[in-house]
Amino acid sequence: MTGPSPLLTLNNSVEMPAFGLDVYQSTPEETIPAVTTAIENGYRLIDTAAAYGNEKQVGEGIVRSGVDRGELFVTTKLWLTDYGYDSALRAFDTSLANLALDYLDLYLLHQPVPFAQDAWVASYKAAEKLLADGRVRAIGVSNHTPGLLRTLMDRTDVVPAVNQVELHPYFIQRELREVHAQFGIVTQSWSPIGGITLPSATTPPSALGLSPSTSSLRRRRLAQAARVRLQRLSRSPAQARGTGRPGVRCPLAENSSEEERQGGAIMRRAAGIRHRGIAAVAVLATVLTAAGCGTDSEPTGSRTTGSADTADSDGKDAPPKAPAGSLTWDFEHIADFSGELTDVAVLAEDDIWAVGTENNGESNAHLLHYDGTQWKREPLPEALGTTDYPPVLEEVGEEALWLRPQTYEEGAGVNPWARWDGTRWSAVPNPPPGNVGDFEAAGPDDIWARDGEQTAQHWDGTRWTTTRLPYGASDLAVVGPDDVWAVGSRSTGPGTELSYGERYGQPASMHWDGTSWKSVETPQARFEKPIPPEPSAGLGQVFVLDSGEVRAYGNNTFNHGEVENEPADEYIRLRWDGSKWVEQERAPGGCAVRTPMSQDDEGLFLDGNWYLADDGRCVKIKRRRLPLSTGARKGSNQSLWLKEIHRVPGTDEWLGAGHVQVNQSGDPFGAPVVVRLKRGG
Structure with missing residues (x-):
């Protein structure tokens, strides 16, 4: 990666790099050089988790990089065995000590636990306290579906800033991204160029966000265009700035074939870049679905699809023409x-x-x-x-x-x-x-x-x-x-x-x-x-x-x-x-x-x-x-x-x-x- 990553503004005004390094499945021996190499090559977002078992090595890699702490955005995650209010606070202290940091930029709940709701909710409330105390700059979740997001938000106070999920051209998570757009939650992908949900010969077009009438030949051409799009993103960070950023021209929007445009639309939903010289390390990409190139449509401005705003063009309340029973x-x-x-x-x-x-x-x-x-x-x-x-x-x-x-x-x-x-x-x-x-x-x-x-x-x-x-x-x-x-x-x-x-x-x-x-x-x-x-x-x-x-x-x-x-x-x-x-x-x-x-x-x-x-x-x-x-x-x-x-x-x-x-x-x-x-x- 050359040049700085584009920045995304979270729903609490904190800025987060769009691209970053995730050290899942990176051994302790690999983690330190991976982190230092990534930072040397321009990465500023480093993502780990208590369950990865390499927080100490991430901290050591940060120290060895010599880059000022204020330039970095560090994420870690709370694992299920530490769910509960007091246990979550203790786990946070442990993670912070492992990382040798005095604050975190983003703290995530690693998985939902819908039927141990008291512990699940209490853990997020602990994260809210950490946020209020200034020990973390933003909080969020990982692997939460639309229904589980609503369940958690109904019982807590702070809207998650981020939901880190599987997202790539073969698994576009349309419903989840629509919910994120409604609430200003950033969709962060832990598998931007293909994860565990991959297509096969029998994969329905709807799974790729395509019309059911799309032919298999056309799907192959779209996938090829998506790969071309990925190569262009990997070569040109400047082009990557167009993904998910309001007010920035989207690449492939002009002078491109229809296949390239649609293939590019697929890739914009999971914008990613190749990593060089970093073994056994996944790359994160972030897609802001509330505005810009990564959206399928304008946000509705309501909690669920179909809600109507009732303000006139001047922003003043205007009584709607309500049908009987409205x-x-x-x-x-x-x-x-x-x-x-x-x-x-x-x-x-x-x-x-x-x-x-x-x-x-x-x-x-x-x-x-x-x-x-x-x-x-x-x-x-x-x-x-x-x-x-x-x-x-x-x-x-x-x-x-x-x-x-x-x-x-x-x-x-x-x-x-x-x-x-x-x-x-x-x-x-x-x-x-x-x-x-x-x-x-x-x-x-x-x-x-x-x-x-x-x-x-x-x-x-x-x-x-x-x-x-x-x-x-x-x-x-x-x-x-x-x-x-x-x-x-x-x-x-x-x-x-x-x-x-x-x-x-x-x-x-x-x-x-x-x-x-x-x-x-x-x-x-x-x-x-x-x-x-x-x-x-x-x-x-x-x-x-x-x-x-x-x-x-x-x-x-x-x-x-x-x-x-x-x-x-x-x-x-x-x-x-x-x-x-x-x-x-x-x-x-x-x-x-x-x-x-x-x-x-x-x-x-x-x-x-x-x-x-x-x-x-x-x-x-x-x-x-x-x-x-x-x-x-x-x-x-x-x-x-x-x-x-x-x-x-x-x-x-x-x-x-x-x-x-x-x-x-x-x-x-x-x-x-x-x-x-x-x-x-």
């Missing part, structure tokens, strides 16, 4: 700091509370209150004590509100909680012990709090009682007195056996009948043979309809990126018919893979700003664009993320809280918002 989120309040709202509680039209966090590089929390006339920032109650993370609002009955700390410290005892009685905050006399995950209250004297994968606390009005669940639980829901459900996964019993002592996690459900938790027979999930690597199925959410019907949601997934011809992840959708679990009727359109957030008198609010009406209609909820006064520019890519949706008691009014993510060149930010639902035209 839904729109209108801005109720836009906070005056960059960040997001993580929770909201609506006690009355004139008593609304919200919790937010500010993206200013520090651990902090904001408590906001609306008293019927204005929104005002309030100090955190003294009764809550000190907390590094935004506390959580819990509605206990119709008039009581509790505020609890969000902590992930291991071995914590009883943490202080605060309660709001309508006029002031005071201490909760008997908060639940331990670190509470899910919290469900049927009333002041009937509260459930999940404080571990297999334990839950119950409050009966006088004391907390610890109960033991048969299997690991990820969510629980209260139907009524002595009628509580929990869902998760199990690693023992029918359907979990695989060869060589491996286990296939299976969905699990449990029911509290007033005396104990009992396991409930739950349908198994299993991929057809050949079974992909490290399969696991489980339930991540249980939801109770107003009618009392219980529904459960989960996935059947596996460790992606290890085999050819991967099957698609499978969605699990169950309902309890009174005696057994049965499959839900498949929802139409974009509602099919969404999960419920709340329910009104006419249907369900689903994640991703979708609404499933009781009559079967699937409606995308529209949203406004931010006014220019917030700093959002006309051409910015905006997406609305809601963490909570609540009814205003005694009305048919609905409020949501979250943030609008604004991705724009040089100044991306999050605008904390409260939104109100508008129905019809």
Whole structure:
């Protein structure tokens, strides 16, 4: 490589080189000379991982190169065995010591673990703390599919800056790149010139991003053009600048054959360069799919494809021509700091509370209150004590509100909680012990709090009682007195056996009948043979309809990126018919893979700003664009993320809280918002 690599701006304004050196499968003996040679030849991005076993050699290669640390961009990754909040922080310290560095440029979660969600999410929250503390400049993930990305982002605060995945001309990951473009996530390839997913004579055209009618001869000509394109990129770094960079002319855009143009389009999705003199080392390429040469289309500016922006050319809100039955989120309040709202509680039209966090590089929390006339920032109650993370609002009955700390410290005892009685905050006399995950209250004297994968606390009005669940639980829901459900996964019993002592996690459900938790027979999930690597199925959410019907949601997934011809992840959708679990009727359109957030008198609010009406209609909820006064520019890519949706008691009014993510060149930010639902035209 000659000359500097082009730079990509991440969604937090940090600049990252587009090309870099990955030391996967590089032995310790090979790593030091590989790193020094790469740096001598102009590489400035060096990528390693705890699981590679060569972090120390990467650090030594950096030292021997003699290049100033500030000129380099160093990435490492957290391995699965260290997932968990405290263990992730310890693993980061170990990696930093191995690398002999005092900070990292990018820290990634190496793999998703969808059915050990608490540890997976806690690991990313640990990365968020490292980011807030200034110990890492950007955080992200690796090998995360669209669904797993959404799952993680729904439970965390910082949008990943990078998702490092397999991407090359034979595996273009169109759906994943579209999701990345919507959220301003950079797609980073660990196999830009061909990885483990390679074409064969039977490879369908759709796998290459081509029309089904494309002939085999034409596919060969396109592949040849792609190889020509790769050779040109390897010879001319200046041409490589055109890939994925807005405002730069794309090579092959003029005076090229149609085959070269389409072949070049394939290569732009996985822009790579050859490496010279570096053995057993893979080369990274980065493709920014939000703009420039690497895009297939303009970003929609919404969280999911098909969402409509409703701002006129001047950036002012313009009421859409809404058909009957249409839904729109209108801005109720836009906070005056960059960040997001993580929770909201609506006690009355004139008593609304919200919790937010500010993206200013520090651990902090904001408590906001609306008293019927204005929104005002309030100090955190003294009764809550000190907390590094935004506390959580819990509605206990119709008039009581509790505020609890969000902590992930291991071995914590009883943490202080605060309660709001309508006029002031005071201490909760008997908060639940331990670190509470899910919290469900049927009333002041009937509260459930999940404080571990297999334990839950119950409050009966006088004391907390610890109960033991048969299997690991990820969510629980209260139907009524002595009628509580929990869902998760199990690693023992029918359907979990695989060869060589491996286990296939299976969905699990449990029911509290007033005396104990009992396991409930739950349908198994299993991929057809050949079974992909490290399969696991489980339930991540249980939801109770107003009618009392219980529904459960989960996935059947596996460790992606290890085999050819991967099957698609499978969605699990169950309902309890009174005696057994049965499959839900498949929802139409974009509602099919969404999960419920709340329910009104006419249907369900689903994640991703979708609404499933009781009559079967699937409606995308529209949203406004931010006014220019917030700093959002006309051409910015905006997406609305809601963490909570609540009814205003005694009305048919609905409020949501979250943030609008604004991705724009040089100044991306999050605008904390409260939104109100508008129905019809």
